Amino acid sequence: MSDADTNTRSEVIAGLVPSAPRRMFGTAVLYGLGALLFYLVITQPPEGLHLVFLLVLIGAVSIYGGYKMWDVTGHMIELTEEELRLSDGRVIFRMDDVVKVDRSFFAFKPSNGFLVTLKTPYPRQWAPGLWWRFGKRVGVGGLTSGAEGKLMADTLTAMIATRDGIVDLDGIR
Structure with a gap:
């Protein structure tokens, strides 16, 4: 296979990239959900320790999801x-x-x-x-x-x- 064949085969035919406003809104929603759940645990903690743990876990997963979304959506498909x-x-x-x-x-x-x-x-x-x-x-x-x-x-x-x-x-x- 020649270099010309390699370049032709790796040529991008179509691309898919998220717009900046969608990217910001999506990550803001996930970060906001995580922050809201942490705020809820601090200001009005539920009575059961298992519920506190559940809210903290979901909040942490939401914040991690926001971080991962911001990182990944910087790339183009x-x-x-x-x-x-x-x-x-x-x-x-x-x-x-x-x-x-x-x-x-x-x-x-x-x-x-x-x-x-x-x-x-x-x-x-x-x-x-x-x-x-x-x-x-x-x-x-x-x-x-x-x-x-x-x-x-x-x-x-x-x-x-x-x-x-x-x-x-x-x-x-």
């Missing part, structure tokens, strides 16, 4: 001919493993996003506000723009149809 990856190089899934893309109303997908079913299971991973992966299912979207998510899902669907021989996009050129 990139669609190439080979893979769906983050801008830092982490691979979400390889194109060879994709079975179908689902944007239907009843799909268990993130807001403004889509669901991808894979042939082989990948390790569980979660990037709040951007994507998640659980076994053979990957949800992409969340704090992202609906139009960008639709464009990426449609592009991915066309790539899969071309790969499977359902549509011949080379004949269009």
Whole structure:
């Protein structure tokens, strides 16, 4: 494989990045929930120690989720001919493993996003506000723009149809 082939295959076809206001609002909601739960424990603690522990735990998880959301949403999801990856190089899934893309109303997908079913299971991973992966299912979207998510899902669907021989996009050129 030549350098030209490598550059062509790793060329970004579509990108998905959360806008700054959505990013700030999403993290502010999680930080606010955590702070509110800590405030509740301090000012009006429940009678049972187990309830205090539960509120502190949920508050800590909310604050950690806000931190993780801020960190992860700083990256862009990139669609190439080979893979769906983050801008830092982490691979979400390889194109060879994709079975179908689902944007239907009843799909268990993130807001403004889509669901991808894979042939082989990948390790569980979660990037709040951007994507998640659980076994053979990957949800992409969340704090992202609906139009960008639709464009990426449609592009991915066309790539899969071309790969499977359902549509011949080379004949269009």
